[in-house]
Amino acid sequence: MTEAAALPPPEPVRIGIVSISDRASSGVYEDKGLPALQDWLSRALHNPIEFVPRLIPDEQYGISATLIELVEREACSLVLTTGGTGPALRDVTPEATLAVAHKEMPGFGEQMRQISLRFVPTAILSRQVAVIRHQSLIINLPGQPKAIQETLEGLKASDGSALVPGIFAAVPYCVDLIGGPYLETRDEVCKAFRPKTAQRPAR
Numbered sequence: 001m002t003e004a005a006a007l008p009p010p011e012p013v014r015i016g017i018v019s020i021s022d023r024a025s026s027g028v029y030e031d032k033g034l035p036a037l038q039d040w041l042s043r044a045l046h047n048p049i050e051f052v053p054r055l056i057p058d059e060q061y062g063i064s065a066t067l068i069e070l071v072e073r074e075a076c077s078l079v080l081t082t083g084g085t086g087p088a089l090r091d092v093t094p095e096a097t098l099a100v101a102h103k104e105m106p107g108f109g110e111q112m113r114q115i116s117l118r119f120v121p122t123a124i125l126s127r128q129v130a131v132i133r134h135q136s137l138i139i140n141l142p143g144q145p146k147a148i149q150e151t152l153e154g155l156k157a158s159d160g161s162a163l164v165p166g167i168f169a170a171v172p173y174c175v176d177l178i179g180g181p182y183l184e185t186r187d188e189v190c191k192a193f194r195p196k197t198a199q200r201p202a203r
């Protein structure tokens with residue numbers, strides 16, 4: 001038997017994915033946010049994932065209500081949003097997210113802006129936040145569908161090594177610390193960082 005075969009199977013995880021866009025939610029254009037989130041997470045994680053998707057307009061109270069529902073009724077350990085983080089009048093995702101926060105996790109937004117500045121100078125306009133509510137981590141990502149992979153995965157050199165680590169590298173350990181399932185990443189997509197004492201044998 002190989003070492004990987006002797007390991008227990010990865011724990012299942014419920015992940016809320018929320019696309020926040022006036023135009024995609026009203027059918028003006030096709031939503032590309034939910035497929036991009038689902039595709040990247042399925043490539044990055046060994047864990048079986050149950051996705052809980054929502055496509056909603058840029059309405060502050062509706063966004064907060066959706067986040068509470070995903071955390072409290074749907075028991076999602078992780079919730080990723082995309083869209084509504086810029087400076088436009090209708091962009092209220094950060095306010096809606098902070099309104100349901102028990103703790104703020106400013107490092108995610110800081111790192112996201114560092115990564116995004118390597119791709120576009122307008123990253124300085126992005127206001128993403130991350131928070132903890134109960135035992136769930138909620139993270140805002142920018143609305144451009146291509147920005148989802150850029151921020152989660154970071155910037156890689158041509159040999160695949162990380163030039164700027166993506167924000168997802170810190171997600172599994174954060175989820176450990178709030179009592180969620182043990183998330184196992186595929187190193188070629190995203191190498192999770194955990195201190196040695198928190199690591200289980202690699203798959």
Ligand SMILES: Nc1ncnc2c1ncn2[C@@H]1O[C@H](COP(=O)(O)OP(=O)(O)OP(=O)(O)O)[C@@H](O)[C@H]1O
Nearest residue numbers: 019021022023024030031032033083084086143144
């Ligand atoms: N869910 C989505 N699906 C496809 N493309 C999107 C989506 N959200 C954003 N985009 C694209 O990224 C750009 C910037 O996103 P942003 O969140 O600022 O949208 P917006 O201009 O506020 O409009 P809306 O809320 O109607 O998507 C959009 O103009 C659009 O081209």
Ligand SMILES: Nc1nc2c(c(=O)[nH]1)N[C@H]1C(S)=C(S)[C@@H](COP(=O)(O)O)O[C@H]1N2
Nearest residue numbers: 083084085086116122126142143144147150
């Ligand atoms: N990685 C990455 N981050 C990005 C972008 C991008 O193209 N790639 N677009 C920026 C732009 S133009 C804006 S206005 C802000 C906010 O985007 P949102 O309102 O679509 O959430 O995200 C920024 N962050």
